[in-house]
Amino acid sequence: MDIRSNHVENVLTVNPQVLMPETPEEAHKLFLLNPESSSFIAGGTVIQMQREQGILSPSILISLEKIIEMKRIYAADHYLSVGAFVSLSDCISHFLLKDKASLLLTALKSIAAPAVRNRGTIGGNIAYEKGDALPALLAMDAQVQFFDGTYRSENIDSFLKRRWKHPLITSIRLPLKESTEDSFSFFKKVGMRQAFSLSLVTVAGRLCLDENRRCSEVRIGIGSSNQLPQRLPRSESLLEGSILTVELLNNLFDTLTEEFHPSSDILISGEYRKTAAANIILFHLYQLCRRRKGEKG
Numbered sequence: 571m572d573i574r575s576n577h578v579e580n581v582l583t584v585n586p587q588v589l590m591p592e593t594p595e596e597a598h599k600l601f602l603l604n605p606e607s608s609s610f611i612a613g614g615t616v617i618q619m620q621r622e623q624g625i626l627s628p629s630i631l632i633s634l635e636k637i638i639e640m641k642r643i644y645a646a647d648h649y650l651s652v653g654a655f656v657s658l659s660d661c662i663s664h665f666l667l668k669d670k671a672s673l674l675l676t677a678l679k680s681i682a683a684p685a686v687r688n689r690g691t692i693g694g695n696i697a698y699e700k701g702d703a704l705p706a707l708l709a710m711d712a713q714v715q716f717f718d719g720t721y722r723s724e725n726i727d728s729f730l731k732r733r734w735k736h737p738l739i740t741s742i743r744l745p746l747k748e749s750t751e752d753s754f755s756f757f758k759k760v761g762m763r764q765a766f767s768l769s770l771v772t773v774a775g776r777l778c779l780d781e782n783r784r785c786s787e788v789r790i791g792i793g794s795s796n797q798l799p800q801r802l803p804r805s806e807s808l809l810e811g812s813i814l815t816v817e818l819l820n821n822l823f824d825t826l827t828e829e830f831h832p833s834s835d836i837l838i839s840g841e842y843r844k845t846a847a848a849n850i851i852l853f854h855l856y857q858l859c860r861r862r863k864g865e866k867g
């Protein structure tokens with residue numbers, strides 16, 4: 571593709587120019603020519619939704635559709651790589667993800683309706699910053715691969731916190747952890763209409779629980795439609811190395827509600843989101859606790 575320096579003045583428009591680079595380097599260069607008026611576009615579901623709400627598009631859309639390397643899923647020694655342009659549907663049906671990333675698949679199945687999942691991509695879900703995949707990716711310790719002049723890699727937790735300006739996400743890497751009978755995960759999305767709407771609150775968790783109910787490798791990811799998804803480090807530390815008891819769960823409720831500060835909006839109060847999230851986490855841990863107790867007899 572021929573990259574020329576043609577500066578575009580109008581920042582927003584109803585009829586954007588669509589560019590089709592074939593490599594991440596080319597896409598990044600095109601972006602730098604007109605950073606104020608350009609935006610990357612993958613499946614286009616968010617941009618289409620914004621247009622329907624009367625929000626104008628940036629005047630240059632840099633489509634990622636022709637970048638072949640962003641459409642691959644493969645397994646390496648210690649991780650699974652998922653290209654940013656892989657659609658949510660293709661992630662859901664891929665044998666590698668079915669086998670090795672069940673927590674992410676549960677999250678992806680909760681997103682929108684099939685038509686949106688056929689177009690929407692995993693990279694778009696991350697860049698959107700409100701996506702329901704994010705709590706699961708946080709709980710899985712995913713790494714984001716991106717290009718901003720150099721190829722870089724960053725843990726998704728710090729990637730989100732830094733709020734990088736327009737990096738091109740090229741893929742995500744999911745660490746391959748051996749699934750044992752001690753490893754557990756859970757995911758729950760609370761929405762006004764399950765699977766067809768943005769969440770009021772979405773929670774994902776992963777941990778190991780040995781036969782004495784001692785917790786390790788605890789990760790909790792949480793998100794709600796009006797704020798950046800996050801990990802809950804204080805609650806994770808409280809559980810890490812401790813034996814799961816009813817008393818510990820009571821303490822956990824207090825820590826969770828102190829640590830998570832969702833805001834209110836016209837749909838629902840922050841207090842409701844916070845209490846719902848804490849109850850969901852406690853419910854899943856309590857179930858685990860009972861299961862382990864039952865197994866021990």
Ligand SMILES: Cc1cc2nc3c(=O)[nH]c(=O)nc-3n(C[C@H](O)[C@H](O)[C@H](O)COP(=O)(O)OP(=O)(O)OC[C@H]3O[C@@H](n4cnc5c(N)ncnc54)[C@H](O)[C@@H]3O)c2cc1C
Nearest residue numbers: 610612613614615616682690691693694695697701702739
């Ligand atoms: C009716 C409807 C219901 C929805 N319900 C849900 C839901 O339940 N849960 C949910 O999580 N989402 C939902 N969404 C939002 C959206 O469909 C998904 O989040 C989807 O994964 C976005 O992917 P996309 O490829 O379409 O993103 P796009 O619309 O193409 O892009 C979204 C944003 O990400 C940027 N971007 C895209 N790819 C990259 C990349 N590789 N690198 C850097 N920036 C990039 C774009 O510049 C843009 O700012 C819904 C959307 C609609 C229209």
